[in-house]
Amino acid sequence: MMYDYLIVGAGLFGATFAYRASRQGKRCLVIDKRPHLGGNVYCEQVEGINVHKYGAHIFHTSNQEVWQFVNHIVPFNRYTNSPVANYQGRLYNLPFNMNTFYQMWGVITPDEAQRMIEAQKQEAQHQLNGGEPSNLEEQALTLVGRDIYEKLIKGYTEKQWGRPCKELPAFIIKRLPVRMVFDNNYFNDSYQGIPIGGYNKLIDGLLEGVETRTNTDFFADRNYWEGVAEKIVFTGKIDEFFDYRFGQLEYRTVNFEQQTLDTPNYQGNAVVNYTEAQVPYTRIIEHKHFEMFGQQVYDVPRTVISREYSMEWKPGMEPYYPINDERNNQLAEQYRQLAHDCPNVIFGGRLAEYRYYDMAPIVEKVLKMKIE
Known part of the structure; x- marks a missing residue:
């Protein structure tokens, strides 16, 4: 064996694992089918601007160890995520807070805002006639009422999931943040920011001194790659790893x-x-x-x-988000059971675990792993 670990995928999970393993003296090779390192956090320089090629990535955490770890690799800036919603040309602050309620109803005190929300919530609960919400629409209406749901949740959610809210399960939106203060900071975490110079600096720092190969597809020559290392760290699609034995997961x-x-x-x-x-x-x-x-x-x-x-998602596209409905969750659990029977393969990340992860929990998970 030429390596202790073959790491399939040069995203945040793979790069963080390679960093830790290489510093424990392990011989690591990181391969990725894309022409660059970094997975979905990769940035491209355009006009002197770091463009997040695969969507906005904002690092946020309350775990001081994780924050100190990433800042040890590259210092982070003070960016604070404060998104704005545009509905028919009118702007509303997110998450739902006193700025939002003033923009929505003209209310200026928390009591006024609370009364507006409670009145609309009661109306939604009355419609259920004592029953539990059976879909996302009913759940949202009982949490924040019709005005916020119709203007700030319904259209966005249906575009994101490609399905009417009445066909989406209620658990997707079990909680909605409602703040009775004028605070546009989207996250409640203690720390948030962007690596100074972009995420490529973070990935390059994690992979410094580690052998890497891009434009290299594990599945194009699987027999060869399975023979180069004692263990594999796999961050791709778990259903693909097992040749879609139970069928394809949806994304x-x-x-x-x-x-x-x-x-x-x-x-x-x-x-x-x-x-x-x-x-x-x-x-x-x-x-x-x-x-x-x-x-x-x-x-x-x-x-x-x-x-x-x-x-x-269709084959040939990049999968981004797992679809956590009943069918996919049951299918994913079948694949996870197969993964338990692979002692020399570590499955990690969104695709390999079929779970939605932010960046900080990925780093935290790798930092807690025992590397042998």
């Missing part, structure tokens, strides 16, 4: 329409969600706002935006 994917514009500041914010169903894209990302603040925005004369279109 949502995202198509990005990127534009470079002759203006230094297109929308004044990194993230603007478009929540009405008639607008085909879910949001517009203006990438420079992740790393440029104040006058820095105008020091770079052009800007880059990406419109995001959510759609059903």
Whole structure:
């Protein structure tokens, strides 16, 4: 065996594992079928701007160990995620807070806002006649009422999942943050930010001194790759690893329409969600706002935006989000049982575990792993 670990996939899980294993003296090889390292956190430089090629990635955590670890690799900036929702040309702050309620109803005190929400929640609960919500629409109406649901949840959610809210399970939206304060910070975590210089700096730091190969597909010569290392760390699709034995898992994917514009500041914010169903894209990302603040925005004369279109995944597309409905969850559990019987393979990440993960929990999971 030439290596202790073959790591299939150079995303955050694979790169963090390679960092830890190599520093314990393990011989690691990281391969990725894409032409670059970094997986979905990869950034491309356009007009001096780090463009998040596979969608916005905002690192946030309350775990001090995780925060110190990533900042040890590359310092992070002070970016605070404060998205805005655009509904029929009117703007609303997210998450739902006193700014949102003022924009929605003109209320200026928490008591006024609470009364508006409670009245609409009671109406929704009355419609259920004592029953439990059976779908996402009913669940949302009982949590925040009709006005917020119709303007800020319904259209966006249906675009994201490609299904009417009445056909989506209630558990998808069991909790909705409602803040009775004027606070537009989307996350409740203690720490958040973007690596200074972009996510490529983080990945390059994690993989420094580790052998890597891009444009290399594990499945194109599986027999060879399974023979080069004592153990495999697999971060691809778990159903593909087992040759789709029980059938294919389903995913949502995202198509990005990127534009470079002759203006230094297109929308004044990194993230603007478009929540009405008639607008085909879910949001517009203006990438420079992740790393440029104040006058820095105008020091770079052009800007880059990406419109995001959510759609059903098909073979040949990049899978992004697992679809956590009953059918897929049962199928995924069958594959996880097969994974338990593979002592020399470590399955990690969104695709290999068929679970939705933010970045920080991925890092935390790898930091807790015992590497032998």
